[in-house]
Amino acid sequence: MYAVLGASGNTGHVVAKNLLARGEKVRVVGRNAARLQALATEGAEIFIGDVTDARALAKAFKGVESAYVMIPPNATSNDFRADQERVSDAIATAVRNAGVKNVVSLSSIGADKASGTGPVVGLYNLEQKLNQIDATNVLHLRAGYFMENTLPQVGAIRMTGSVAGPLRPDLKVAMIATRDIGTVAAEALLGLTFRGTQTQELLGQRELDYTEVAAIIGNGIGKPGLGYIQMPDDPMKAAMVQMGMSENVVGLILEMAGALNTGHMRALEPRSVRNTTPTPYETFVAEAFVPAYQQQAAA
Numbered sequence: 001m002y003a004v005l006g007a008s009g010n011t012g013h014v015v016a017k018n019l020l021a022r023g024e025k026v027r028v029v030g031r032n033a034a035r036l037q038a039l040a041t042e043g044a045e046i047f048i049g050d051v052t053d054a055r056a057l058a059k060a061f062k063g064v065e066s067a068y069v070m071i072p073p074n075a076t077s078n079d080f081r082a083d084q085e086r087v088s089d090a091i092a093t094a095v096r097n098a099g100v101k102n103v104v105s106l107s108s109i110g111a112d113k114a115s116g117t118g119p120v121v122g123l124y125n126l127e128q129k130l131n132q133i134d135a136t137n138v139l140h141l142r143a144g145y146f147m148e149n150t151l152p153q154v155g156a157i158r159m160t161g162s163v164a165g166p167l168r169p170d171l172k173v174a175m176i177a178t179r180d181i182g183t184v185a186a187e188a189l190l191g192l193t194f195r196g197t198q199t200q201e202l203l204g205q206r207e208l209d210y211t212e213v214a215a216i217i218g219n220g221i222g223k224p225g226l227g228y229i230q231m232p233d234d235p236m237k238a239a240m241v242q243m244g245m246s247e248n249v250v251g252l253i254l255e256m257a258g259a260l261n262t263g264h265m266r267a268l269e270p271r272s273v274r275n276t277t278p279t280p281y282e283t284f285v286a287e288a289f290v291p292a293y294q295q296q297a298a299a
Contacts, residue, residue, distance in 0.1 A: 001025045001026075001027060001063050001064045001065060002019050002024055002025065002026045002027065002064065002065070002066050002067065002068070002189060003026075003027045003028075003029060003047075003060055003061050003064040003066075003067040003068070003100075004016045004019070004026060004027070004028050004029065004067070004068045005029050005030075005051060005067070005068060005069045005070055005072075005091070006029075006030070006068075006070045006072055006106075007028035007029060007030055007036055007039060007044070008028075008030050008032065008035035008036055009070075009072065010146075010148060010178035010179070010181075010182070011068075011070065011106055011178050011179075011181045011182040011185065012028075012068060012070065012182070013039070013182065014178070014179050014181075014182025014183060014185075014186065015068045015182045015185045015186045015189070016028050016039050016044055017039070017042065017182075018182065018183060018186035018187075019186055019189065019190070020039070020042045020043050020044060022190060024190075025045070026039075026043070026044045026045065027044070027045045027046075027047050027060060027064065028040075028044045028045070028046055028047065029047045029049055029051075029057070029060045030046075030047075030048065030049075031048065031049070031050055032048075033046055033048055047059070047060045051071075051072060051087045051090060051091065052083075052086040052087055052090050053090060054089070054090040054093040054094050054097070055094075057090050057091060057093075057094030057098075058093070058094040058097045058098045060094070061094050061095065061097075061098035061100050062098055064098065064100055065100070065101050065102060066100065066101065066102035066103070066104075066189050066192065067095065067100050067102070067103050067104075068103075068104050068105075068106075068185050068186075068189060069091050069095070069103055069104070069105050069106070069126075069130075070105065070106035071084050071087045071088060071091075071106075071122060071123065071126060072087070074249075075244065075245045075246065075249050076244065076245065076246050076249070077246055077248060077249055078246050078248050079248060080119060080122075080246075080248055080249050080252055081119070081121065081122055081252070084119070084121075084122030084123075084125070084126075085122065085125065087126075088122065088125055088126040088129050089129070091126065091129075091130070092126075092129035092130055092132070092133065095130065095133055095136055096133050096135075096136075099135065100136060101135070101136060101137065102136065102137045102138075102189070102192055102194075103130060103136055103137070103138045103139070104138075104139045104141060104185045104188045104189055105126060105127065105130060105138065105139070105140050105141065106123075106141055106143065106181065106185070107123045107126065107127055107140040107141060107142045107143070107199070108120045108123050108142055108143055109142050109143065109144055109145075109174065109201060109265065109266065109267050109268075110142075110256075110259065110260075110264075110265030110266070111123040111124045111127055111140065111142050111199075112124070112142075112199075112268060113259075113264065113265060116255065116259055116264055116265075117255070117256055117259045117264065117265045118251075118252035118253055118254070118255035118256030118257075118259065119249075119252045119253070119256060120256060120259075120265065127140050127199075130197070131197045137192070137194055137195050137196060137197075138194075138196075138197045138198070139188050139194040139198050139199075139200060140197075140198070140199045140200070141181060141184060141185060141188070141199075141200055141202055142199055142200065142201045142202065143176055143181050143201075143202045144173065144174030144175060144176045144201070144202060144203050144204045144267065145173045145174060145175050145176065145204075146175075146176065146177075146178055147175050147176065147177045147178070147204075147279075147281060147284040147288075148177075148178055148284075148288070150163075150213060150217070150289065151288065151289060151292055152243060153165075153217065153289075154289070154292050154293045154296050155243065155296070156239075157217070157221070157223075157226070157293070158296065158297075160229070162214070162226065162227045162228060162229045163210060163213060163214040163217060163226060163227070163228045163229070164228070164229045164230075164231050164236075164239075165210060165228070165230065165231065165236070165257075166230065166231060166233065166236050166253075166254055166257035166258075166261075167209075167210050167230065167257055167260060167261060168209075168210075168230060168261050169209060169210055169211045169228050169230055170209050170211070171209055171210070171260060171261060172207035172208065172209050173207060173208065173209070173260065174201075174202075174203035174204045174206075174207050174267055175204045175205075175206075175207070175208050175213075175281055176202055176203070176204030176205075176277055176279075177204070177277070177279035177283075177284050179279065180202070180204070180277035180278060180279050181202055181277075183277075184200075184202060184277065200269075200274070200275065201267055201268065201269040201275045202275055202277060203267055203269070203271055203275045203276055203277075204276070204277055204279075205276065205277060205278060205279055205280045205281070206280070206281075208281055210228045210230075211227075211228050213228065213281065214226045214227055214228040216281055216282055216285055217285055217289060220282075220285040220286060220289060220290045220293075221289075221290055221293050233254050236254065237250050237251070237254060240253070
């Protein structure tokens with residue numbers, strides 16, 4: 001039996017579907033049964049519980065040999081770091097108490113640092129807590145920059161005529177489609193070739209800077225020559241708060257952006273077959289960004 005946290009989200013959904021496609025028994029964990037129903041029709045067992053509740057998670061992990069764990073995002077939290085600690089405490093306690101033998105965790109590039117990386121500090125702490133469970137084999141997947149993080153550019157392009165963000169225009173970042181993370185996680189759970197505690201970076205198909213990102217988006221939406229503007233923190237913060245994020249979350253994101261800009265947060269592994277994933281950004285733009293842009297245009 002496998003347990004999958006975040007099964008209604010971008011990575012967990014793919015993990016669960018891939019495991020079910022192999023005929024495995026899968027328990028999907030979430031707070032909203034309706035959002036898990038599609039997986040239930042494919043044979044998944046639904047468990048309703050809160051990821052901050054160690055007792056509920058221990059029940060979710062009962063009889064489970066292997067689990068996929070992650071800290072769900074919450075863009076409106078007024079104390080996101082405290083929320084992260086509650087979730088990682090609950091996950092680690094539940095894994096230990098339920099005797100889960102194998103865990104694959106969603107982490108991030110930069111999770112080797114204990115401070116100065118915004119929300120990624122919470123993933124550093126999740127790694128440390130899971131590493132202290134002697135009887136459990138743990139693989140931390142340190143993923144690159146999610147391609148899905150560029151979807152808010154739909155609004156930025158309509159408001160400013162440009163792609164806009166806090167990263168340096170020449171900063172190359174490893175960009176990855178979340179579906180590729182889910183695929184790697186499922187394969188790791190099926191193969192169980194990891195022992196003790198291990199980390200693996202996932203660097204996407206290639207590195208891109210935001211000038212290149214803007215050009216690819218521009219070609220996709222019929223705006224060749226679309227440019228990128230690096231915005232100072234204050235107007236960036238105001239724009240992100242206007243989008244519905246809390247000031248606390250925005251502050252953490254800007255700290256992470258600063259860590260990327262200075263190189264404090266960066267990939268440590270050289271690119272290899274093992275940490276390269278197949279989906280190019282052009283495919284993501286065609287399949288996800290362009291429809292989102294067209295939908296907003298129609299609205």
